[in-house]
Amino acid sequence: MKHTRRLHLAVLASLTAALITACGGAFTSKVDFDRVVVAGDSLADAGTFGLKFTVQNSAAPAAGFPIWPEIVADEYDAGGQCNYYTSNGATFVPNATAGCTNYAIGGARIVNPAAQGGNTSPLSIPTQLAVAAAEEGPYSKTDLVLVDGGGNDAADLATAFLQATDPAGVTAYRAFLLQQIPAATLDPILAQADGPVVAGGLYMRTLADTYYDAIRTHVLGRGASHVAVLNMPDITLTPRFRAVLAQIEQANGAAAAAQVQGLIRQWIGAFNTRLDDRIGNDSRVALVDFNADFTDEVQNPAKYGVTNATQSACEVAGIPAIQACSSAALDANPPAGARAGWWQTWAFSDSFHPTPLGHRLLADSVFRALDAAGWL
DSSP states (O other): OOOOBOOOOSOOTTSOGGGBOTTTTOBOOSSOOSEEEEEOSTTTOSSTTSSOSSOBOTTSTTTOSOOHHHHHHHHTTOOOOSBSEEEOSSSEEEOSSTTOOBOOOTTOBSSOOGGGTGGGSTTBHHHHHHHHHHHHOSOOTTEEEEEOOOHHHHHHHHHHHHTOSSHHHHHHHHHHHTTTSOHHHHHHHHTSTTHHHHHHHHHHHHHHHHHHHHHHHHTGGGTOOOEEEEOOOOGGGSHHHHHHHHHHHHHHOHHHHHHHHHHHHHHHHHHHHHHHHHHTTOTTEEEEOHHHHHHHHHHSGGGGTOSEEEEEHHHHTTOOOGGGOBHHHHHHSOOTTOOTTGGGGEEESSSSSBOHHHHHHHHHHHHHHHHHTTOO
């Protein structure tokens, strides 16, 4: 192998002892990747909008704190984790910096709505994959492709469903579902008593097909033999959806809130089950069980060195805008009884995105999947 790297992450329990050398805890990978190509949403965005969707690094504003694709690329000494796209306020254009292989954009979706430019926009993850294939392909055995997506799609579905409380909302929900389900299939389902719920599950299964079909066409079909795909996390555990569920509970009671949470989880499970089925035993694809790991981190935070897994650090500090939520600002605005650095052990930066610690934990999830695939 051409290089060794330090084992610097906190949670890599699944690495076998055979990978550990006698030289200070360093290890050598089974596969050497020269390039890491990324597509996805805000979780993977390396700076399209001039920031990362986490706490901003006051000591190094341009570099920022490392997000999970950067941590993975760094472990393989692969580089390339600058943003391929930049936003000029009206559209997205290729970065003037050459060699950027991170195509992810904050706000991207598997199915990008027409109001955001539709499925030909770089805000479409399938479009990102197609552009990456044209720019970077054909892929070789020394390429690692990382793909995440679906969290925004799940939030869109949940929001459309919850807003379908009047004729206008019902019409909007139907229009949303038509993005993935033909009218001839959808309308008979919606006519049933539990039709809106059933249709939501069908939407998510079809969304998983759309996601994997894009990966199969633009990544595996372009020669990639090492692809790590994240499944969909439980968005009801984020501060954003905790607030939604709290509002439902206040208005309609705890049972109603639990029912909505269970429904959203059911839909997310439908997506993840379908994605797992589509991947099957394909040795070229490592499925990262982001859902299970994220859920365990929130439910058992101390196990991961997390002291708060329910609140947004930025909002607690009175800084709701992610671009203004810097390490210095957080240090200057601690919660009662806390000291500078308090946010470093929190899970969430804003209401929908992880802190730098959260990104390290997500990178750990990816490493476990790569190890299980025999690539680490």
